[in-house]
Amino acid sequence: MHPLTAVSAGPLDDLAGHRLLVLLHGLGADERDLLPLAPELAxxxxxxxxxxxxxxxxxxxxxxxxxxxxxxxxxxRPAAEAVLAWLDGATAALGEPAEVRLLGFSQGGALALTLLRLAPERFASAVVLAGFVPEDDEDDAALAAVRPPVLWGRGDADPVIPAAAIDRTSGWLPAHSALTERVYPGLAHGISIEEIADVRAFLA
Structure with a gap:
């Protein structure tokens, strides 16, 4: 497993007192894949x-x-623990953020939910796009008590995420988050302009 590589959308020299949004790309992509979303979210x-x-x-x-x-x-879990270690290092070097928010696509969305499961107190909210809750066994009592805001957006024509994963996530999220769910007619495994507008409103 390689160390995590991070790239920022702008100068990153001080996190103290600022909000931090962490982007988590999907399978087969890299750290630059979701960066074009940053200016769209304003x-x-x-x-x-x-x-x-x-x-x-x-x-x-x-x-x-x-x-x-x-x-x-x-x-x-191993990737989630690596993200938590990266966040510890960033906080030590740049100061404690006012809050940390997550935005993940597909497998990155699954990772965002895993981070909530492992450390619900560390994250203010999560955006999960075309993602799902993994089958990992975790003790979710602390997460169910906190119930952080989660936006779950997905297309109804997504050929990539199995129906079983959608069904599992549909049952799990309402019990473990303050859920906002959006289903986009005709959207496959991607992110639409309408979805970006919903993400912007959710994060604002």
């Missing part, structure tokens, strides 16, 4: 995009991808 946040630690295809992955049709994604 935020005052410092924005950092992380590169996943596992090489996969033309890019990187947050967890292994298996041939087993009953469990296609390996454990997200």
């Amino acid at each position: 935020l005052d946040d410092a924005v950092v995009s992380l590169r996943a630690p596992l090489p996969w295809g033309p890019g990187f992955a947050w967890a292994e991808v298996r041939d087993d049709p009953t469990r296609r994604t390996g454990s997200m």
Whole structure:
């Protein structure tokens, strides 16, 4: 597993007292994939995009991808722990952010939910686009008590995320978050202009 690589949307020399938005790309992409979203969201946040630690295809992955049709994604916990360690280092070097928010696409969305499960007190909210809750066994009592705001956006024509993962996430999110769910007619495995507007409103 390679160390995480981070790239910011602007100068990043002081986090103390500022909001931080952490972008988590999807399978086979890299740390620059979601950066074009930053100006579209019109935020005052410092924005950092992380590169996943596992090489996969033309890019990187947050967890292994298996041939087993009953469990296609390996454990997200190692990557989540790596993100928490990166956040510890950034905080030590640049100061404690006022709050940290997460935005993940696909496998990055699964990672965002894993981070909420492992450390719900560290994150103010999460945006999960075309993502799902992993099958990892976790003690979610602390998360259910906090119930952070989560925006879950997905297309109803997504051919990538299995129906079983959607059903699992549909049952899990309402019990563990203050959920805002958006389903976009005709949208495949991607991010639409309408969805970006909803993300902007949610984060604002």
